[in-house]
Amino acid sequence: MPTNKFNPWEIKGDINYKKLIKEFGISPLNQLPEIFNKEILFRRKIIFAHRDIQRILQAIQNKKKFVMMTGLMPTGKFHLGHMIIARQMVFYQNLGAKIYIAVADIEAYNARGQSLEQSKKIAEDYILNYIALGLKPQNCEIYFQSERSKDAKKSNAYYRLQNLLSNHATFNEFKAVYGDITPGKMLSSLLQASDMLHPQLKEFENICPVIVPVGIDQDPHIRLTRDISKRVKNPKFTQLSSTYNLFISGLKGGKMSASDPTSYIASTDSPKEVKKKINKYAFSGGQPTLEEHRKKGGNPDIDVSYQYLKILEQDDNKLKEIYNNYKSGKLLTGELKALTIDTINNFLKQHQAKMKDAKKDIDKYLA
Numbered sequence: 001m002p003t004n005k006f007n008p009w010e011i012k013g014d015i016n017y018k019k020l021i022k023e024f025g026i027s028p029l030n031q032l033p034e035i036f037n038k039e040i041l042f043r044r045k046i047i048f049a050h051r052d053i054q055r056i057l058q059a060i061q062n063k064k065k066f067v068m069m070t071g072l073m074p075t076g077k078f079h080l081g082h083m084i085i086a087r088q089m090v091f092y093q094n095l096g097a098k099i100y101i102a103v104a105d106i107e108a109y110n111a112r113g114q115s116l117e118q119s120k121k122i123a124e125d126y127i128l129n130y131i132a133l134g135l136k137p138q139n140c141e142i143y144f145q146s147e148r149s150k151d152a153k154k155s156n157a158y159y160r161l162q163n164l165l166s167n168h169a170t171f172n173e174f175k176a177v178y179g180d181i182t183p184g185k186m187l188s189s190l191l192q193a194s195d196m197l198h199p200q201l202k203e204f205e206n207i208c209p210v211i212v213p214v215g216i217d218q219d220p221h222i223r224l225t226r227d228i229s230k231r232v233k234n235p236k237f238t239q240l241s242s243t244y245n246l247f248i249s250g251l252k253g254g255k256m257s258a259s260d261p262t263s264y265i266a267s268t269d270s271p272k273e274v275k276k277k278i279n280k281y282a283f284s285g286g287q288p289t290l291e292e293h294r295k296k297g298g299n300p301d302i303d304v305s306y307q308y309l310k311i312l313e314q315d316d317n318k319l320k321e322i323y324n325n326y327k328s329g330k331l332l333t334g335e336l337k338a339l340t341i342d343t344i345n346n347f348l349k350q351h352q353a354k355m356k357d358a359k360k361d362i363d364k365y366l367a
């Protein structure tokens with residue numbers, strides 16, 4: 001029996017979202033303003049839960065300043081799973097948010113033993129992907145945890161906050177939130193707390209609402225940071241808001257894992273690789289024989305190819321038709337896979353061209 005593990009650095013076993021929502025005390029995401037429906041991730045409930053999103057909705061409605069802050073641990077290739085956060089950066093930027101993105105190179109060093117140089121190289125590839133997905137250089141700060149800013153005032157403020165926050169947390173809280181805890185992990189989580197709170201310092205944007213979109217595995221960090229920030233008297237932080245997305249299924253089920261190339265579709269995969277990966281590995285919700293499939297139909301809800309269509313196919317009617325036809329047995333697994341391969345390859349062809357183009361612009365993002 002595999003033991004179930006669920007913390008920001010390790011996920012093992014099945015993910016029971018309902019249970020996590022309850023345990024973590026987050027709220028399902030229900031009615032959102034119409035403008036959110038433009039993004040299929042909201043429309044299709046791939047972003048499914050939140051804390052305090054109303055503060056952000058108010059800021060949008062009243063045209064008040066707000067920040068979207070998130071971070072990435074640059075390990076392995078950029079894959080379809082990473083797109084979920086990247087698309088939200090672009091979405092909130094288009095809504096007028098100021099975007100803060102932390103490259104968690106210190107966390108990668110402390111939690112994964114990856115060198116800062118290696119993180120830097122990989123991060124550049126991630127940033128090219130963000131640009132290709134539509135992130136603009138205006139109103140956008142991308143920084144490395146190991147080098148917040150060339151401006152000493154800003155840099156000092158960020159690291160000072162990390163240090164001062166430690167006074168407001170207890171060891172038992174760390175243990176309760178993370179289970180296994182090492183000095184490196186503890187520092188990384190305080191640094192992540194500073195990532196999320198520092199936009200509100202006077203050296204940055206001043207007190208304002210901040211939304212942090214993450215995968216649900218990151219909620220322990222958010223819980224801890226929300227608790228700590230309440231205890232800080234000066235400045236009086238506005239409580240963080242957050243949203244949570246489902247993990248994009250790995251090819252064989254489970255999560256897309258950067259350490260296993262047969263678990264993901266990378267943004268740099270060739271059409272041939274995509275075809276091979278989908279045909280060979282993508283877990284099917286179909287029946288074992290053709291006769292059975294025609295009679296009983298397939299299960300799109302567990303079919304991995306269908307999950308990929310759900311994040312890539314923009315046309316709701318087309319998606320619905322595929323869903324219904326697969327469920328009724330009219331559409332066969334081979335046909336569903338062929339459709340998926342086509343959709344991914346069409347997307348990647350354009351995306352890869354944009355990534356190539358993005359190379360000349362990357363310095364505008366790394367001020």
Ligand code: TRP
Nearest residue numbers: 069070071072073102104192195
């Ligand atoms: N811990 C995050 C990860 O593993 C990366 C991260 C660092 C982050 N700082 C952050 C995420 C701030 C959200 C907000 O991917």
